Amino acid sequence: MKLTIEHETRYGFAGEANYSIQYLRVTPREDPCQRILSWNVSSASQLTRWSDGFDNVAHVCVQESRHKEVTVLVKGEVETFDTLGILPANDGLPPLIFLSDTLFTKMTDAIRQFAAPYQEVQNDAGTLAAMHALMAGIGEAVTYQAGFTNVETDANHALAAGKGVCQDHAHLFIAGARTLRVPARYVSGYLLAGTGDLASHAWAECFIDGLGWVSFDPSNQQSATDAYVRLAIAHDFGDASPVRGVREGGGIESMNVRVQVQRSYA
Amino acid sequence: MAATKPKRGGKATPFDEMHLAGGGVRKAYAKYADWLHSAPPHLLQRKHEQADILFRRLGITFTVYGQEEGTERMIPFDIIPRILAADEWSHLEKGCIQRVDAINAFLHDIYHGQDIIHAGIIPAELALTNVAFQPQMLGVDLPNKIYAHIAGVDLVRVGEKDFYVLEDNARTPSGVSYMLENRQSMMRLFPELFANHAIAPVDRYTDHLLANLQAVAPVGVDDPTVVLMTPGVHNSAYFEHAFLAMEMGIELVEGQDLFVGENGVFMRTTEGPQRVHVIYRRIDDDFIDPLAFNPASTLGVPGMLAAVRNGWVTLTNAIGTGVADDKATYVYVPEMIRFYLGEEPILNNVPTYMLRNADDLKYTLDNLAELVVKEVHGSGGYGMLVGPSSTKQQIEDFRKRIIAAPGNYIAQPTLALSTCPTYVDSGVAPRHVDLRPYVLSGKQTRVMPGGLSRVALTEGSLVVNSSQGGGTKDTWVLRA
Numbered sequence: 001m002k003l004t005i006e007h008e009t010r011y012g013f014a015g016e017a018n019y020s021i022q023y024l025r026v027t028p029r030e031d032p033c034q035r036i037l038s039w040n041v042s043s044a045s046q047l048t049r050w051s052d053g054f055d056n057v058a059h060v061c062v063q064e065s066r067h068k069e070v071t072v073l074v075k076g077e078v079e080t081f082d083t084l085g086i087l088p089a090n091d092g093l094p095p096l097i098f099l100s101d102t103l104f105t106k107m108t109d110a111i112r113q114f115a116a117p118y119q120e121v122q123n124d125a126g127t128l129a130a131m132h133a134l135m136a137g138i139g140e141a142v143t144y145q146a147g148f149t150n151v152e153t154d155a156n157h158a159l160a161a162g163k164g165v166c167q168d169h170a171h172l173f174i175a176g177a178r179t180l181r182v183p184a185r186y187v188s189g190y191l192l193a194g195t196g197d198l199a200s201h202a203w204a205e206c207f208i209d210g211l212g213w214v215s216f217d218p219s220n221q222q223s224a225t226d227a228y229v230r231l232a233i234a235h236d237f238g239d240a241s242p243v244r245g246v247r248e249g250g251g252i253e254s255m256n257v258r259v260q261v262q263r264s265y266a
Numbered sequence: 267m268a269a270t271k272p273k274r275g276g277k278a279t280p281f282d283e284m285h286l287a288g289g290g291v292r293k294a295y296a297k298y299a300d301w302l303h304s305a306p307p308h309l310l311q312r313k314h315e316q317a318d319i320l321f322r323r324l325g326i327t328f329t330v331y332g333q334e335e336g337t338e339r340m341i342p343f344d345i346i347p348r349i350l351a352a353d354e355w356s357h358l359e360k361g362c363i364q365r366v367d368a369i370n371a372f373l374h375d376i377y378h379g380q381d382i383i384h385a386g387i388i389p390a391e392l393a394l395t396n397v398a399f400q401p402q403m404l405g406v407d408l409p410n411k412i413y414a415h416i417a418g419v420d421l422v423r424v425g426e427k428d429f430y431v432l433e434d435n436a437r438t439p440s441g442v443s444y445m446l447e448n449r450q451s452m453m454r455l456f457p458e459l460f461a462n463h464a465i466a467p468v469d470r471y472t473d474h475l476l477a478n479l480q481a482v483a484p485v486g487v488d489d490p491t492v493v494l495m496t497p498g499v500h501n502s503a504y505f506e507h508a509f510l511a512m513e514m515g516i517e518l519v520e521g522q523d524l525f526v527g528e529n530g531v532f533m534r535t536t537e538g539p540q541r542v543h544v545i546y547r548r549i550d551d552d553f554i555d556p557l558a559f560n561p562a563s564t565l566g567v568p569g570m571l572a573a574v575r576n577g578w579v580t581l582t583n584a585i586g587t588g589v590a591d592d593k594a595t596y597v598y599v600p601e602m603i604r605f606y607l608g609e610e611p612i613l614n615n616v617p618t619y620m621l622r623n624a625d626d627l628k629y630t631l632d633n634l635a636e637l638v639v640k641e642v643h644g645s646g647g648y649g650m651l652v653g654p655s656s657t658k659q660q661i662e663d664f665r666k667r668i669i670a671a672p673g674n675y676i677a678q679p680t681l682a683l684s685t686c687p688t689y690v691d692s693g694v695a696p697r698h699v700d701l702r703p704y705v706l707s708g709k710q711t712r713v714m715p716g717g718l719s720r721v722a723l724t725e726g727s728l729v730v731n732s733s734q735g736g737g738t739k740d741t742w743v744l745r746a
Contacts, residue, residue: 021526021569023557046528050572052558053402060572064527094380096394097401103561235401244557246568 001082001226002037005190006260007074007200009243013250016066020045022245025188025232026074027057031091033083034229039076054239055092056232061245068250072243077264078229085223087205087213093233095207098174098183104236105175108156114141115176122180127208131216134176138169138218151237166202167237169218173204174236183207185233187215188240192227192261199259201228202237229261281425281684282696283348294351294744297462302346302694313345313455314689320451342737343448345455348686348699348719352746355466358429358703359713361613362419364603366705369436369590371606373413376589377403387605388598396595397643398588400551402558406575408584409482410708414591415582416475416546417705418442418717421613423684430614430681432700434599436591437583438548441732442704443506445718446471446513448740464745466715471704472513475546478708482580483543490543493517493533495524497549497565507548521549526569531579544580551585593642593676594620617679621672630677631668634661637677638728639668652728654680683728686739688721698722700730701741716741 007026022045028036041047045063052058061072089095101107115134122130145163153161155175158168170186177184184206191201203217203224215224224230234240279287284295291299321343350358375381376393383390393399418439420432449468453460476492483490496507498520511518523534524542532539547554553563558571573579589595597618600611619626619637630637634653641649651664668675685696703717719739720730730736 019525021557023569023572048529048572048576050576051405052571052575053400053404053406055405058572060526060569062527062569064525093401093404094383094390094394096390097399099391099395100397100399238561239402239558246556 001080001192002077002264002266003080003190003192003227003229004077004262004264005074005229006258007190007242008256008258009070009072010256011070011245012254012256013068013247013252015249015251016068017063017247017250018066020061020063020067020070020245020247020250022061022070022072022243024059024061024072024243025052025056025240026059026072026242027231028076028078028189029056029230029232031230032087033081033224033226035079035081037077037079039074039078041072041074043070043072045070045072052232052234052239054232054234056234056240058232070245070247080226080229082226085215085225086211087215089207089212091213095183095213098185098207098235099178099181100235101178102235103238104154104171105178106154106156107175107179110156110159111172111175112179114159114172115179118176119180122182127180127182127206128211128214130180131177131182131206131208131214134173134180135216135218135221138172138176139221142169142172142218144169144219151241166217166219170202170204171236173206173216173218177204177206185213186236186240187224187230187233188237188242189231190229190259190261191220192263193220199261200242200257202240203228205233280682280696280698281423281428283423283684283686283699292351294349294354298347298349298459301459301462310345310689310694317343317345317451317455320454321447324447341444341732342723343451344688344697344721344723344737344739345452346687346689346694347452347459347740347742348701348721349742349744350716352744355715355743357427357612358421358701359715361429361431361611362421362703362705362713363711364607364609364612365419365431365434365599366414366417366436366707367711368599368602368606369414369417369434370412370707372602373436373584373587373590374408374411375606377413377586378405382602382605385605387601388595392594392598393589396589396592398551398586398592400586400589402571402575403584403586409485409580412482412707413584414587415478415482415584415707417591417707418702419613419705421701421703422681423699423701424682428614430616431596431599432616433593433596434591435702436587437550439702439704440503440506440548441702441718441720441738442471442714443509444738445704445714445716445741446509448718448738449716452740463742466743466745468714468716471714472510474706474712474714475510476514476516478706478712479544479546479582481709482582484577484580487543491533491541492544492546493519493524493542495519495521495545495547495549497521497553501548503548510546516546521553521564521566524567526567526573529576529578531567531570531573542579544582546582551588554581554585588643593618593640594622597676616681619677621668621675621677626677627668627672630675631665634665636680638680639664639675639677642674642676650729652680655727655729680728683722683730686719686721688723688737688739690723690725695725697725698728698730699739715743 155171414436
């Protein structure tokens with residue numbers, strides 16, 4: 001499937017900032033499930049490409065002179081392939097590195113308790129079945145509701161709140177899987193799904209021996225299809241978020257994000 | 267490991283650095299002993315007081331964490347040197363270089379192909395799920411493949427030729443300023459001793475350090491700018507940071523003095539931004555870059571990870587060296603030496619019980635009163651149980667902590683650390699010592715002759731850490 005994507009991020013400041021820097025992870029990965037046809041990242045800020053430890057394509061986005069806004073415009077076209085939600089294990093990243101506790105996926109007692117029933121499923125029916133059951137369980141335990149959690153909410157808080165967005169679902173899935181000693185990681189990307197915020201998406205993948213990396217999208221209760229575009233994989237949102245930055249000065253900040261994913265038939 | 271018979275400390279007489287078992291004095295101490303015996307009665311007391319004044323004037327302090335009152339303290343300095351003969355030193359020097367070379371090879375491997383795991387020598391889980399393992403360092407090639415540019419190998423001696431390595435501090439080892447200041451003070455206090463001993467100098471340490479830092483600058487930089495980055499005045503080793511920067515003639519900076527700009531890291535100066543190439547950082551990994559690690563950190567520099575991965579700047583030590591020096595990885599250093607260098611280890615490891623293993627856990631819990639138990643990621647003597655010198659209550663409290671999280675702990679037999687004559691209230695008496703030589707890697711691996719000898723000033727105590735009431739001594743390496 002061919003998808004055209006436009007993704008604009010704009011930070012506006014009440015005053016003038018002296019300096020700002022962002023890490024951008026807004027370029028699709030070169031994975032077997034997708035191929036970049038064209039891609040362009042532009043900004044009034046200085047952009048330098050780098051790749052992080054997870055082999056994601058990233059940019060450093062810097063402005064050293066006074067400025068009142070930071071904008072990043074991403075445009076491109078990607079061809080996607082349906083791999084039945086499975087990607088090969090040989091992506092250069094040892095699965096075990098995705099067993100560690102991280103800031104957003106702390107394996108708290110509440111999460112261990114939540115995931116415990118799936119241990120039984122794992123024992124009886126195997127890891128893949130357990131992960132599907134975990135995804136279903138998250139759908140029931142945490143209702144999709146925007147505006148209830150924020151970018152600092154971790155898996156434990158989302159579980160306690162019983163409400164959250166895709167990011168929270170993914171974190172809870174990752175933390176839950178890790179308590180069962182199943183390596184799990186965060187995927188940030190785009191989704192061809194109607195309109196609005198939903199186009200910027202997050203889901204999870206876990207490693208299943210003999211199968212590879214299997215994707216789970218608890219928000220949509222499915223594995224990834226060719227409607228999904230992968231931007232970054234990492235331990236959690238902190239390492240995968242499309243834009244993460246700081247600045248000096250500038251006062252109150254407003255942020256606008258516009259994401260459009262459309263199917264192209266050209 | 268449970269099959270290994272531990273060497274027990276306790277009742278056996280520890281090795282005396284100065285005196286022979288049957289009376290008499292070891293060769294290295296011969297001249298010193300003569301001097302000591304002929305010294306007028308109150309000389310030592312007077313020198314001890316002078317030393318105190320010298321150190322106070324220099325303002326050498328360190329911070330003790332976890333104490334309510336004034337946190338700034340002076341590390342007690344002992345005026346009696348610890349002396350090593352040339353051949354003893356040569357053995358230690360080779361052993362330290364070998365360990366650090368192997369550790370650097372391991373770090374490069376673990377962040378690249380992980381050959382040592384595929385060869386079945388180190389368990390994948392141990393290295394890759396280690397909290398100090400930094401996936402963000404995967405696949406990045408560092409200048410000269412060096413990660414641990416500065417290491418401090420903690421050694422203890424239990425016999426004439428029996429030295430054991432306790433740990434390889436490969437993150438940001440501190441204490442080298444004491445090595446340098448101790449020597450300067452000793453030379454002022456006892457010039458006559460330096461006149462009649464051929465003592466290998468240590469004062470070129472900072473020259474070598476700077477040369478090594480320059481040697482690992484990003485490729486193509488001819489005249490690199492090196493800076494020392496400190497967390498600030500509240501850090502326990504701030505004095506050392508300032509001291510080393512001054513001695514090397516480089517800028518002492520904090521995170522806020524640096525920023526990542528167009529294709530580089532820059533230092534804010536009165537004449538505008540100046541590019542820096544090598545950062546000798548004395549802040550922990552977690553605080554280096556709030557955009558990559560701890561987002562709450564105000565000590566680091568946003569963008570630093572990208573700068574490192576793009577080769578704009580070299581950080582020393584590299585991010586992620588902790589995976590090589592935690593107390594669980596330590597067990598495998600002899601295997602690393604065989605695997606990467608094809609050599610037999612020159613220095614011994616202490617037999618170590620990994621409490622993540624059920625057998626080792628059981629053995630340890632049954633023998634807590636005789637063992638030393640350490641946190642895998644602890645340092646500075648915090649979070650440690652020394653069985654033989656602990657009360658029953660302390661042992662039982664610690665038992666609960668171990669049972670709650672066995673994987674966080676390792677246990678080792680209590681070693682009978684050697685003793686060295688030390689000036690204490692009651693006169694000259696034996697006290698237990700260890701030794702931390704500093705190993706520099708960059709161009710060539712090099713060890714300063716000597717290092718920091720730490721001494722447990724409390725009679726019978728085996729804990730030499732300055733945070734736990736230890737002192738320091740000047741360490742003399744005699745030329746042949």
